Amino acid sequence: MDACHEAMQAVFPDNSVCRVRRPGCHNVKVYSKHLWCVFPQHGAGKKHERRITLEPWQQRIVDRQPWEFLRGLFHSDGCRIINWTVRKVAGESKRYEYPRYFFANKSDDIRKLCTDTLTKVGVEWSTLARGSDPFNISVAKRASVALMDAHIGPKY
Structure with a gap:
């Protein structure tokens, strides 16, 4: 989780990186219009x-x-x-x-x-x-x- 958080912060230094905990799940999140540039595989559907x-x-x-x-x-x-x-x-x-x-x-x-x-x-x-x-x-x-x-x- 720490390594993921650090990587997201390094790639998106001007964006807020946060951790969200839910029962049985921990997420590290960042919001950016440029996520598509880093992850072009992302898209609609499964x-x-x-x-x-x-x-x-x-x-x-x-x-x-x-x-x-x-x-x-x-x-x-x-x-x-x-x-x-x-x-x-x-x-x-x-x-x-x-x-x-x-x-x-x-x-x-x-x-x-x-x-x-x-x-x-x-x-x-x-x-x-x-x-x-x-x-x-x-x-x-x-x-x-x-x-x-x-x-x-x-x-x-």
Whole structure:
């Protein structure tokens, strides 16, 4: 939240940046007629029903700072959880726990931006379907989770 607030204030120094809290939700907001310049993907309708692509200048930023892009995606639409499973060892059930990251978004385009960037930084990922809809991206392999832990960090 602090990093988002600071970024908005840096991009829009003459505008008021505020935080709005609602049950189960915290927002950082800024109002500007120039938001369209910074986020040309914004538009009418649901984002999963319209095309979401990065402008060339935005892609250059993501290419230079892929972990910052991923951090923003996972901190907004993702999570880090402790997954668990039970396995039989020497005839006894033993519980194993391991960390895992998830990213969920209905937009195919946004999921592709996420997975393309994960691949570029060497993170192995898989798609999990909810029913027949592949809304969830999973990062569960130990080395990839370690990379995510080193660069993404906890979501507050």
